[in-house]
Amino acid sequence: MTESGPSIESARRKLAAQLKSAGDDEAEIDARILLGATLDLDLTGMIAQANRLLTSTEAARLTQFAGRRIAGEPVARIIGEKEFWGLPLQLSSATLVPRPDTETVVELALDLLRAGGDLDRPLRVADLGTGSGAILLALLSELPAAQGFGTDISEDALKTAAANAARAGLSNRATFVACDYASGLAGPFDLIVSNPPYICSADIAGLAREVRNHDPLVALDGGADGLDAYRALIPQAAGLLASGGALVVEAGAGQSSQIQALMAAAGLTSGTAPRADLGGIPRAVAGHKIA
Structure with a gap:
């Protein structure tokens, strides 16, 4: 040339x-x-x-x-790729672009496990609506004895997540399941995480064009009040958590208290303050299963 x-x-x-x-x-x-x-x-x-x-x-x-x-x-x-938690992740039209705010979920989850001295224990971890696999693979990269399960309703997203697991050398500890949130999983799990859709339907049109025109709508639209996904996944997760286990989810601006209320209604206790992102927004919300 x-x-x-x-x-x-x-x-x-x-x-x-x-x-x-x-x-x-x-x-x-x-x-x-x-x-x-x-x-x-x-x-x-x-x-x-x-x-x-x-x-x-x-x-x-x-x-x-x-x-x-x-x-x-x-x-x-x-x-065609984005780095998350130091891992280069392949993207597809069926996955969100992983964002730095979501690393707050990883940080809080790891801090909860660290406080219990569980980082090296053979944990079972689930990521509901895994997309590119970002949160699950970040956690597995820090938890050497953990087994992870990622779910998604999109087969294309799961193929992308599986490719990312292989690229990170984590295929032997990551299993991907096609289902709606936790409906296809069997517990117990020590940790369940999720970054579900939480944008109010009426707010979609006002999103930045990079998001509105290129991220999959199903991964953005959380219904009229942005909380539809939490109403579905929190009770499912609560039923699958082991005693002492935790659920950590990403929240949109102004949603943390409502999510905590949904967790309480499902029998989970807060016990841990929401973790704010770099912009000061309470971004990661945790609930614990005491018994």
Whole structure:
């Protein structure tokens, strides 16, 4: 292939400027990621080859990527993967793009297990509505003796999660089940986690276009008040938890107290304050099964 395009450094600067002009708040980062994906180079490689000229094929591919980003497609969708808890995760049209806020669920779950001295115990963990497998695989990466079960109603999502488990070397400890939340599982479980859909139906239209136009609606729409999924999964989870087990779920803004009430109605005690994300929103809510 002939090298006829701009240099790597020039292409990066030009793309960053284009994205910034289009209103991309993370233009510099996005430009670096998209250029790296185009060239199959990490940051070190791009710096080392800063003066190399792009081939015509590379330049065309970068132009295509730029157009998709300017049109509002998330970078993670364009390159087909997103890092979560240090794990590179493959995405599909059936999965959400994992977000940093969701790591709060992992953090709280691990803190609860750590407090009980359970990190090295052969735990049984379930992730309801696993999507890409993000939460489950993050937990398994920290719990060396745990067995994990991820559920989803989407077969495509489960295929993606299974591929991510294989990539992380966790296939031998991760099982994926097609069902609605916990309906296809048999307990007991020491820990159950979930990031269910919690956006109020009327609020979907007002979401950022990156989310509204590219994340699967079924993984976003939580019904009229955003709590439909919790009403379904909390009683199921409560019935599957072992004595002393915990349920940890992600919550939307302003929902934590309502979720705690649903947990209490299912026989779970709060005992642990909700964990706030970096924006100060109570993001992870826990309930415990005492008996």
